[in-house]
Amino acid sequence: xxxxxxxxxxxxxxxxxxxxxxxxxxxxxxxxxxxxxxxxxxxxxxxxxxxxxxxxxxxxxxxxxxxxxxxxxxxxxxxxxxxxxxxxxxxxxxxxxxxxxxxxxxxxxxxxxxxxxxxxxxxxxxxxxxxxxxxxxxxxxxxxxxxxxxxxxxxxxxxxxxxxxxxxxxxxxxxxxxxxxxxxxxxxxxxxxx
Amino acid sequence: xxxxxxxxxxxxxxxxxxxxxxxxxxxxxxxxxxxxxxxxxxxxxxxxxxxxxxxxxxxxxxxxxxxxxxxxxxxxxxxxxxxxxxxxxxxxxxxxxxxxxxxxxxxxxxxxxxxxxxxxxxxxxxxxxxxxxxxxxxxxxxxxxxxxxxxxxxxxxxxxxxxxxxxxxxxxxxxxxxxxxxxxxxxxxxxxxx
DNA sequence: CCCATTTCTTAATCTACATCATCTTTCCTG
DNA sequence: CAGGAAAGATGATGTAGATTAAGAAATGGG
Numbered sequence: 001x002x003x004x005x006x007x008x009x010x011x012x013x014x015x016x017x018x019x020x021x022x023x024x025x026x027x028x029x030x031x032x033x034x035x036x037x038x039x040x041x042x043x044x045x046x047x048x049x050x051x052x053x054x055x056x057x058x059x060x061x062x063x064x065x066x067x068x069x070x071x072x073x074x075x076x077x078x079x080x081x082x083x084x085x086x087x088x089x090x091x092x093x094x095x096x097x098x099x100x101x102x103x104x105x106x107x108x109x110x111x112x113x114x115x116x117x118x119x120x121x122x123x124x125x126x127x128x129x130x131x132x133x134x135x136x137x138x139x140x141x142x143x144x145x146x147x148x149x150x151x152x153x154x155x156x157x158x159x160x161x162x163x164x165x166x167x168x169x170x171x172x173x174x175x176x177x178x179x180x181x182x183x184x185x186x187x188x189x190x191x192x193x194x
Numbered sequence: 195x196x197x198x199x200x201x202x203x204x205x206x207x208x209x210x211x212x213x214x215x216x217x218x219x220x221x222x223x224x225x226x227x228x229x230x231x232x233x234x235x236x237x238x239x240x241x242x243x244x245x246x247x248x249x250x251x252x253x254x255x256x257x258x259x260x261x262x263x264x265x266x267x268x269x270x271x272x273x274x275x276x277x278x279x280x281x282x283x284x285x286x287x288x289x290x291x292x293x294x295x296x297x298x299x300x301x302x303x304x305x306x307x308x309x310x311x312x313x314x315x316x317x318x319x320x321x322x323x324x325x326x327x328x329x330x331x332x333x334x335x336x337x338x339x340x341x342x343x344x345x346x347x348x349x350x351x352x353x354x355x356x357x358x359x360x361x362x363x364x365x366x367x368x369x370x371x372x373x374x375x376x377x378x379x380x381x382x383x384x385x386x387x388x
Numbered sequence: 389c390c391c392a393t394t395t396c397t398t399a400a401t402c403t404a405c406a407t408c409a410t411c412t413t414t415c416c417t418g
Numbered sequence: 419c420a421g422g423a424a425a426g427a428t429g430a431t432g433t434a435g436a437t438t439a440a441g442a443a444a445t446g447g448g
Binding site for chain 1: 257258265277278281310314317321327329331333336
């Protein structure tokens with residue numbers, strides 16, 4: 001069943017019976033995204049919560065100097081959206097792009113609200129998702145303020161071991177918050193020392 | 195009525211009838227916090243969501259060099275908690291301290307869960323709170339990565355105009371992510387230029 | 389209302405990381 | 419499988435903001 005990974009993901013936090021699963025499935029749709037394809041551009045209104053089942057997406061902003069800043073990656077079993085835009089239904093600042101060919105499941109904002117009404121425990125599920133994401137973001141703020149780039153890289157390696165090997169360095173550099181040049185130097189420094 | 199500000203705050207997102215308000219009130223308790231008093235120390239388990247009605251709290255972490263990093267302020271009409279610890283009920287990293295004599299309303303984790311069960315729409319309310327907070331945190335990550343200290347200060351001034359005058363500079367500096375020394379010279383630079 | 393403590397200012401020096409430029413390597417795509 | 423583009427490496431130089439130190443100003447507790 002194609003929604004297996006998603007059901008599994010949800011079951012970590014709430015229990016669904018067959019009827020509830022059917023309601024959920026009725027609100028989902030699948031999407032194939034090719035490498036380099038954007039599923040959201042800054043300035044657009046975000047209409048979907050996106051759950052990745054294979055491949056990898058990244059969410060990033062572009063600052064006034066044209067520099068990209070990666071806010072997060074979405075490998076399989078992760079959700080991604082421009083939360084600001086999704087919530088407010090105003091134009092957002094996030095771009096979401098496929099780093100490789102990707103399969104994803106989409107839940108539209110409208111369907112998500114219907115789901116809340118028909119199966120209220122989904123309210124709980126998405127609250128928990130948001131809470132987890134808030135906690136991760138707070139930790140990242142603290143890390144960015146108190147750690148060196150090297151320490152942040154080391155944390156990234158521990159937290160996302162599967163991502164390191166098949167993610168371009170410049171993407172990790174951008175997530176860490178340094179230039180690709182400095183990131184490269186930093187890595188060769190680490191290698192030389194160890 | 196002492197819970198007026200809180201009811202108002204909640205009413206922005208969900209509508210409560212009198213019976214629901216009474217249930218809520220039964221789960222709350224008031225607390226007076228003196229200037230410099232801590233209501234949460236890092237390493238403790240966070241047991242309360244705290245809503246400030248007067249005065250001001252700050253949430254901060256201390257890094258391995260002993261430097262404080264302010265994650266947020268809670269002036270009147272704001273909620274504060276160590277979300278990580280509150281959610282996981284594990285020891286947290288946040289300190290919460292009163293910057294001046296403060297009145298607050300406490301909702302314990304246990305009571306919050308009871309509230310969810312008895313009045314499910316509170317699930318929605320706290321989901322929305324968390325969402326808003328997530329959005330603000332994401333924006334802060336982007337700002338920290340793409341803006342200069344001066345630009346971040348300017349944003350802070352616009353976003354929290356009421357806080358600027360009665361908050362010690364070093365607290366703002368810490369929130370912005372610079373040393374008090376640099377913050378001071380930055381400000382005198384801004385003044386001299388304008 | 390006074391003194392101790394905290395906060396703020398200013399200056400000199402230092403450093404983590406950025407920028408710019410160039411070269412090499414990797415890797416999609418036709 | 420070739421060649422063009424993107425990614426990565428490396429060197430020289432520049433800069434935002436940190437650190438250290440010391441004095442001046444503010445402030446709140448007794």
